[in-house]
Ligand SMILES: NC(=O)C1=CN([C@@H]2O[C@H](COP(=O)(O)OP(=O)(O)OC[C@H]3O[C@@H](n4cnc5c(N)ncnc54)[C@H](O)[C@@H]3O)[C@@H](O)[C@H]2O)C=CC1
């Protein structure tokens with residue numbers, strides 16, 4: 134069953150190159166049947182400790198994991214084909230990997246934008262009816278930096294603007310409608326995670342960023358995962374781009 138057509142309690146299997154967003158599985162009371170998930174990250178330590186925790190809570194068989202660098206086509210392909218063969222179908226893909234790095238801006242674009250494109254193309258491939266899929270949902274995690282300029286982090290902002298445009302463009306493609314594939318985009322402002330602990334050179338002005346963050350405030354991860362859940366549980370909303378700030382969530386675009 135697809136989350137889109139059936140509303141609540143319909144998540145069964147996820148293929149998730151992500152870090153924090155998996156926490157939705159703890160937080161959302163309506164997801165009371167634990168889906169089978171495949172978690173992925175380039176960092177094996179983060180991945181293993183997360184999976185151990187989730188397996189203890191939900192059962193060994195529910196949680197799969199595989200190390201994957203989203204910059205590597207072959208690794209991304211392998212991740213998706215293994216997830217598809219373990220689960221027989223994919224219902225939800227979350228493209229969440231991201232970094233801030235203005236010094237190595239090529240890396241920043243390759244992870245944040247190209248990584249989302251790689252994951253989305255694999256998601257489409259495995260969800261397409263002609264390949265034995267039956268539709269599904271692809272959530273791309275952008276940022277508020279994907280809709281507003283961010284002077285201390287232009288490459289990051291460009292990568293996230295790209296994610297918003299890419300997601301909205303696929304959402305309007307007629308093949309996605311025919312195949313019941315839904316594209317969504319989440320644009321959080323600052324949330325308390327590791328990405329905020331930037332080192333020298335990663336930003337074009339650490340002070341500027343800190344002052345800005347003081348003004349906007351920093352959200353809890355729970356607030357972001359709640360918005361994520363609301364986004365995926367809203368039926369027939371392909372093309373939705375949702376912002377999340379301390380002030381609340383807003384629908385910025387509907388295709
Ligand atoms: N925390 C924040 O303030 C905000 C974060 N975001 C976005 O949310 C997403 C998740 O980030 P957070 O959980 O906040 O930060 P995080 O730093 O905790 O998580 C990012 C994860 O991406 C992984 N990663 C990095 N390079 C990778 C690669 N090449 N292949 C696979 N995985 C890779 C990291 O190992 C890490 O676990 C990112 O896309 C980020 O840009 C968006 C808006 C605000």
Ligand SMILES: CC/C=C\C[C@H](O)[C@H](O)/C=C/C=C/C=C\C=C\C(=O)C/C=C\CCC(=O)O
Nearest residue numbers: 233276277278322323328329331342349378380
């Ligand atoms: C140190 C920076 C490191 C990482 C960047 C983050 O990962 C993140 O992706 C960047 C976020 C950028 C946010 C930019 C603007 C934020 C604005 C607000 O929070 C505005 C507040 C209120 C708007 C009210 C509303 O319309 O809802």
